[in-house]
Amino acid sequence: MSKVAVITDSTSYIPEHIRSEKNIVMIPLNVIFDNETYKEEAEIKVDDFYEMVSREEKLPKTSQPAIGELVELLEELSKNYDEAVMITLSSGISGTYQSAVAAGEMVEGITLHVFDSEISCSPQAFYVLKASELASKGANGYDIMNELLQMKSNGIPAYFLVDDLNHLHRGGRLNTAQLFVGNLLQIKPILHFDDKKIVPFEKVRTKKKALKRIFDLMDEDLKADERATISVIHAKREDDAVEIAEELRGKFVNADVSISYFGPVIGTHLGEGSLGITWIKE
Ligand code: MYR
Known part of the structure; x- marks a missing residue:
């Protein structure tokens, strides 16, 4: 049986206790305040962020995870998993999806399937939670991807x-x-x-x-x-x-x-x- 890791980027905003209970791996995107970069959810939490926005003169910017971080994560996961399914925010608003695909091609010993949620936040989380449920029941990466594609074609308003x-x-x-x-x-x-x-x-x-x-x-x-x-x-x-x-x-x-x-x-x-x-x- 293939062992499948489930990865989400941070923008599905699945709380930490649910991620750890359901064995979901999270890779953060970044917010940048005046050249200071913070990994969201890990180094800057939501309340501190809005507080900082009200304090700082300049508005923040964002960036996708660096390819190097994705590669490192996959190398680590390849020690325990055969496959990984990563669900990203929409490729139409962020380069995260493309970077994940590129990272997947660079790492050996683990097959990465990247699913473009074509959205973000809670609808993205719906896909992530489904993937984790299926992985825990022993589904392989292809079956999980097919199920997620079915969810997408049913539509998530x-x-x-x-x-x-x-x-x-x-x-x-x-x-x-x-x-x-x-x-x-x-x-x-x-x-x-x-x-x-x-x-x-x-x-x-x-x-x-x-x-x-x-x-x-x-x-x-x-x-x-x-x-x-x-x-x-x-x-x-x-x-x-x-x-x-x-x-x-x-x-x-x-x-x-x-x-x-x-x-x-x-x-x-x-x-x-x-x-x-x-x-x-x-
Ligand atoms: C990046 O820098 O790569 C991240 C860019 C994120 C753009 C976010 C645009 C707003 C998305 C709204 C999602 C609402 C879902 C219900």
Whole structure:
């Protein structure tokens, strides 16, 4: 039986205790404040990050893990595993996927399968948790990849809102035309991923209306008694996230509703105040 390691990059924001319980290996992306580089989740935690953003004059930048770190990780894993499945954030917003593929080609003694989640954060975590469940049951890398591809083709709805579109534009993850329309019409677009990239899903005028629209989309997709996993994601808006999660628990009585966060790397590009909702049917 092939022994398979499951690797995620840090942007799935799976809490440390769950990673260690489920034997999930994490490789961090970096945030850079004025030439000082921090590995998120390891050297800078989410609360310290938002505190630093409010203190520092210059806004932070981000970077993918260095190929050397990926190579080192794979060499280490090759001592105990035959294969590894690595689930990355979307290749349309980060070079992490490409670097992982390159690292996999450089290391002998372990076969690396790299899965492009085409998204990030909690929806990426859904794939990671599935991969770890399958690996623990003895599935090989190809079977795990096929299962993840099936999940992708079933679709994982995910919508998010930002207070200020300029963060996404400044980091090159939203094009100028989209920024212009949003700012000119003072619109708070509901954003989502299409073909690996961030695009407006619908143009709505207020955050309240945007949340109502996302709730409507959930009603169309999920029956009130359906079993599902729902995640409410926030960038330093815990009170809002708690309120939304409570409302969702009341609406979808058999759903497992939890709260996650936009950590340092994703928070750099979305900005404080962002909110997201994603769900997956059982
Ligand atoms: C890098 O420097 O390689 C990381 C770039 C990360 C870009 C993040 C853009 C925002 C992603 C939002 C995800 C929302 C998922 C619900």
